[in-house]
Amino acid sequence: MRSLRLGKRKPSKDSPVTAVISPSSPGSVGPVNRPGDDDLLAAPVVGARHPWQWVGTGVVLVLTAMLVHTLVTNDRFQWDVVGNYFTSSSVLNGLWLTLWLTAATMIVGFALGVLLAAMRLSSSPVLSSISFGYVWLIRSVPPLVQLLFWFQLASLFPQLSIGVPFGPSFVTFDTATLITGVVAAFIALTLDVAAFSAEIVRGGLLSVDEGQTEAAQSLGLSRSRIFWRIVLPQAMPAIVPSTGNLLIGLLKATSIVSVIAVEDLLYSTQLIYQQNYLVIPLLLVATVWYIILTTILSIGQYFVERHYNRGRRRQQPSSFAQTFRDNLPLFGTFQRRTAGGEA
Template sequence: MSSSDTPTRTLAPPPEPVRDDPERPSDEQLLAARPVPLRRPGRWLTALTLLVLLAMFGHTVLTNPRFQWSVVGDFFLSGSILRGLALTLWLTAAVMASGYLLGIGVAAMRLSRNPVLVSGSFGFVWLLRSVPPLVQLLFWYELASLYPQLSLGIPFGREFVTVRTAHLFSGLLAAYVGLSLDVAAFSSEIVRGGILSVDPGQTEAAQALGLGPVRIFRRIVLPQAMPSIVPASGNLLIGMLKATSIVSVIAVQDLLYSTQLVYNQNFLIIPLLLVATLWYVILTTLLSIGQFFVERHFTRGGRRRDEQGLWRTLRSNAPLLGRASAVDRAGLAGLS
């Protein structure tokens, strides 16, 4: 075979260089361009509709003469209403304080390794969460019909002190005991859930460092559990403030019962109910504001970490914005 018969290979021509499109924006123009916000006509239409409905509702409430706002102003700061308001605030504070102390104890029993304590705390929570608060109040108010007297002494033996329940359990005491037990049942689950939300590795690491159980709970477990406990506890407090209105059924002169006593005399039902409603709205608003600041206090560590993470993200992306820090420039110089 001759050399003339050998097939020759042809090389492909080199690719032509990509020429810049004169109409294509440069990188500097892309970085300097402002993002175009999305148009959301549905969102604006919904917001406008809600504002119109809210304005219509406010107009009909303020201009309807049947609301009798002048009567509301006359009784808003009356003596009987303020006394009922003071009793409502006292009952709410006392119930929440004693109920939460009992609830913390029930939560500790539920988290213990003793099966008797676990079963007893579970039965306590199950029973009280199953019975409506109004039924509990009625049971405590009518305790004298079930147990005419209560005694203290040796179990199944001699009695040292005997008290007649008919003179012991008044309406106010029955409301305090019934509502406190109800708060204890719910608060125990709130506290237990907050403690269980903490990673067990935190406790194990603290034990490895030689910390005692009390110090571990106070300095490590509790601060991490509070962000989970505070929101639910705030909701329970606001709910209990409104739930105290059910004590009017057993003739406890709280805010609602005080308004009922007034409108039973002058038959101005709607204005007096508006007085009670406005006071409840004011109190719940103040409690909501306080809950907001308490939540912000206990989540300040996570918020700082988020802000620090955002700052680090901005610094790491500074070269894209045309501003490289000294550390970034040193790193780039080292790579070059």
């Protein structure tokens, strides 16, 4: 094998270039296969060992076994009482109100959030300032405080009127009659959802490349058509995960309406255990229902995400069961271990 080497000085245009020529392939320039390289390439690939993953998995399994043992053997949970009240009429009525309140506030609040996001990204300083001020104010006040404020609105405005500003009134309403507990809950939760969904939508819209808008404008499309048909569909993969989390959080946040005696799922169970003093079993009834509902919403979120992620480079799990297995420490560690051994 013949080798040409350069010195330390900087090579000129006429200086020779270092090269390695293999006798086995005359005229070719490139790396040389040394003896034993083929054996190294043919050797099996062994995955890296992660002993702490197995330790963590063992700890999780032990804690899970302890939890299950406690739930089964502790008679104070009174699972028979939980089963008796799980589908009682009062609990199901409260469940229905919780579902209605969640759906109504999410639909209206998210629609307002899209409008606020469009205002925030608008070139108009007035619209942008209004959107910014609204989001800042609502996100600064806890939802429970907003709920109590709207429920006590009659203390500030005994009557609400519709008419000419600073002029005569056409219709007058009694505030205490108009703003009931359910209405106050709807207003407070809707305004809160609108503020947070506005930031979610704004972040999703900013993730879309500006070239998409410029290309649509060059085709003569209107702004509304560009937004609804070009920008928003491309922003959905970034919007859906956060919106799903917001919806699940809203479902659980509806429990605060029990403070103003709105008979949702939690307040319905409270009314029962205030009569029979079975606090823990009735709280477990509400807990199990919340777990079921959030699980259903999580499954729905998975399918919506998979729909909007079609055609993207990032590989998506083929099924919800696969996603569930991948997120369990035991199955995840076992699969990585098996894959490393088979490779």
